[in-house]
Amino acid sequence: MPSFMRVAISGEETSGVPFADLHEASDALIKALLIRAKYMKASHQSFPTITKRFLRRVCDEEHDYLAEDDSIVHQKKESILDHPIDAPSGHGAPFECTMEPPANYHLQVRNGVFQEEEEGEDENDGSLFAPPFTLAEFIADQNLLFALVADGPIKSFCYRRLNYLTSKHDLHVLLNEIREAATQKQVSHRDFYNVRKVDTHVHASSCMSQKHLLRFIKKKMKNEMGVAVCKLADGTSMTLQQARFDCLNLTAFDLSVDMLDVHCDRNTFHRFDKFNAKYNPVGESRLREIFIKTDNYMEGRYFAEILKEVMSDLEESKYQNAEYRLSIYGRSRDEWDKLAAWAVKYNMYSDNVRWLVQVPRLFDVYKVNGQVENFEELITNIFEPLFEVTNDPSSHPDLHRFLQYVTGIDSVDDESKPERVMFDKDAALPNEWTKHDNPSYAYYLYYMFANLVVLNNFRKARGFSTFVLRPHCGEAGPVHHLVTGFMVGQNISHGLLLRKAPVLQYLYYLSQIGIAMSPLSNNSLFLNYQRNPLIEFLGRGLLVSLSTDDPLQFHFTKEPLIEEYSIAAQVWKLSSVEMCELARNSVIMSGFPHEIKKFWLGPNYTKEGVAGNDMSRTNVPDIRVAFRHETFLEELSTLFHTLKDLDCMDAAFN
């Protein structure tokens, strides 16, 4: 236990609200936490062990989803010196892997969710990997959370607790910042620049800076004039030279960042449509097609080349890492194969990079264009290849190889678009969803989640990696997206609207849901920098990290992630402790493998509290970690106190 100035609250009623209110709020909040615990377990996603331990003590019934997780094996405290800070490189032949023999399951989508049936077995016994919940149950849980989030007394209770957390943090900093800074100085070699940090939310197609993209386009215009880059309607191909004169009518020399016009400005604020248009260099969708798509006439060669340049910059920086989003749309069945073929062909691997797959919520567009008939088709396009490759890796060999480095699925779109239909028991089933309207956020998320549960069960049984769901959530639009995110997401991106939903914010704190925040992106689109709640969330102890979202649109320097940290540090006067805490959070919530995180954060990083912190790697003072941990335990005991006399605290402190 590090020694520092602690704040203790004494007296009988430490929560500051009447006992009856506390009791009622506790009861409701614990119900909510149980809901999340259940869905996280069902989907092989994680739930904090500490909160789970508290839940176990108060639950009369046995819930298997509260069982201790034996998948995380705490290692004996290895000598830290024996464990180098750099993970061994995966370079060489990253996409080589064994093709396990097929498992011979039947695949079949029923009511929008895939089911697995062993070949030859009874058709009706289709529940081998089926979710342990029904649609009706999910909707009931969702409605329970809706009610809870809107409940006046619970709102007041959570609001008070959050403010309490802020005050406690402020006191901690006032009393301990000098000591914390002193311990940072004692750690040899380590500082903010050489702690690992992960850009937890960034889109591959906008991960390069505007200047970089401009340079790349110019280079190609100079050196590869004659290369055929796209196909015309009449079937002939078009060279870069032709494309240039068609679109631009200017030389490589002429082109400037101003013409490229991909950067956000005052006119994109609250205009997600204009923001989307910024993905088209020089306002030409053809150039977007040529340069930043994986699936085009050139099989995405240019995009692969520029991404490689970005990845090599990351490698050179050594400590910066990123989780790039690549798109799967669900318009056709071969998207996964094409994407995987692209990745394998161009050897799209870096030790500093892992992939997430983002699925845009654009059913209405595909429906209007006649690309899909009903919502189930979209689901099938997205998931069938994944089930097939899980069943028989050699059926999609490239996909099997590529999936080693895909850690999760993201759901993306403009959340501020109005939603006509709520997701409730009367919602049409996916095969009946044939209207032109887009389904709601919750509808999308539910069907992606339910299929992910089946997929993860299947993959687990096959000994393959599983995926997490990390949707964009709470960037704009209705607050209830955050309820969905709470139920199904391992982490979320943005979470801005938590500032308007104290109950949810408190629940996100209690279940330590990672939130990848991008204040520069928000500043251009939805919320001015000074009003961004990141600094408040961080102070309260929510698991927030900093991410860039779209360097192409938002950043100016050659190092967008450092720029993001720098601006946050300047605007909010962050200390080195806070910057390193953000960096550590980003690694914790990232999808990099457990084995690599052990190198980056220390071999015992999964342990609770100070035991899990290796300051020689994270540069986060033990004092800060102890404060966070003790505050978290006290908060949980206050909450659970009314329900049972607990001895969790003792357990926790050992």
Next chain:
Amino acid sequence: MPSFMRVAISGEETSGVPFADLHEASDALIKALLIRAKYMKASHQSFPTITKRFLRRVCDEEHDYLAEDDSIVHQKKESILDHPIDAPSGHGAPFECTMEPPANYHLQVRNGVFQEEEEGEDENDGSLFAPPFTLAEFIADQNLLFALVADGPIKSFCYRRLNYLTSKHDLHVLLNEIREAATQKQVSHRDFYNVRKVDTHVHASSCMSQKHLLRFIKKKMKNEMGVAVCKLADGTSMTLQQARFDCLNLTAFDLSVDMLDVHCDRNTFHRFDKFNAKYNPVGESRLREIFIKTDNYMEGRYFAEILKEVMSDLEESKYQNAEYRLSIYGRSRDEWDKLAAWAVKYNMYSDNVRWLVQVPRLFDVYKVNGQVENFEELITNIFEPLFEVTNDPSSHPDLHRFLQYVTGIDSVDDESKPERVMFDKDAALPNEWTKHDNPSYAYYLYYMFANLVVLNNFRKARGFSTFVLRPHCGEAGPVHHLVTGFMVGQNISHGLLLRKAPVLQYLYYLSQIGIAMSPLSNNSLFLNYQRNPLIEFLGRGLLVSLSTDDPLQFHFTKEPLIEEYSIAAQVWKLSSVEMCELARNSVIMSGFPHEIKKFWLGPNYTKEGVAGNDMSRTNVPDIRVAFRHETFLEELSTLFHTLKDLDCMDAAFN
């Protein structure tokens, strides 16, 4: 004339105040402008030709300082294509120059100001290069300005005019921003990244980033362990290895940015003393001495080496330039020679760099330490070598060479320190100033200015370059520093307090005094970013530029100047037009030679309005330049309208 949406105000009384008030205010403001015009002329500094033209029309008496300046020769509109954008490089032998024969003047300081007398002539005829004003006159002018700045009705008038300028600018942007952006896109090749920008205020000893300094120290610790780096009290020298163990007791590997501890944090806000201490790496003044001083046991070799690295980064960036401040303290007569020897020995030249010399206001410290007896000694130490080298270049050959690249003098210190004695007619003369108190800001500035006037007269007569005065001014402390700055400074650094002094702000606008602003520096020391008036000043049309001040203390990325622009762009949602305007302002107000500015801004950049703008180099739309110019002319005519029926407007528009 570019075509754009113009805002015209019609009606008889366009100023919005009663005619009597306007008349009174005009009268007073014009007096103030005449004062500045006089002192600028006296010191060979510049005053805007437009304002001067208006002044000429209303003045009944002939003032030689209102005469048209024939030193700026407007060039015929050269073909812009014939005039490349890159100035020819000065590399090669930048410090070679001819040593003009001596002029044989006597040098003598009288009442704190140097006077030149031709050898053998009558001792009393000492006014050959003397200032065309007396101390009493200067103080009378200062007092007149003090009264004017505090005058209620004039304050209200200026406040209204400034708000009018803001509103007019806001309207202009609303109506024209799309058109402006479109013209930027039409300019081939040019964008914000490749317009010239100058870091107009940055100290040489803190111009590297913390990470850079750390890397440099580590490198030296590894490779130059045995090099003698400083001298001990007993006369023996100490090697880097010894210094390391003495100060640090750790290896090069151990050292981190946290230990280096040169970055500002929450604890430096309103603590200039703590900020100054941050110049000591690892809190050790010995390391400051070894690594970032020109005058040490190693003759500043390390400092020269790291500065060369920074300068080579600038050259690589091509479009970034800087005006680094080097220190002259005035403690001894040989400081200039040492500094110049250092510069020449290490060939401290870059096409992207010019030097300013900063004089800290530390008389009280030297006096306590017995280094100087009275204030006149300080003045003598600073100026005598300059007069000697002007008289006979071969008397200080290195200094003569070095001065080619020194463009001005800065005055620096914590402005928030209390000042006990005002500068008035009762102030002790420099040779009588023997008390331990520090003289006031105005006292320092007056004596530096008066000597600079003599020096510039002398140098002009000799055909040598002259110097400008560019003091730190209005960063903190009393507002009246800005009055002094208005009287004597070509440009100022900071000018934050103009936000509290509408009359001065308006006068700075009317005389287009350059203001090098450093919002990140202010954010760490004196004023939170969001409250920084830069954006307001820029909107109103004051000549502001962005500068970094101390990258070592404030910045995080490898490109401090771009970081400074980036943060401003994000926080204030600057458009590319505004960023390019800031960049253009920085070149205009910088001390780079006229010949080089012609390459950077266009051969006709000294012309008024659109004729002086070469958009293919500046990327500032003609529309914006026209708006600024027309607004400036209208503002001057409103002000001068009451006094005479003017035909300046016609002249101006031709």
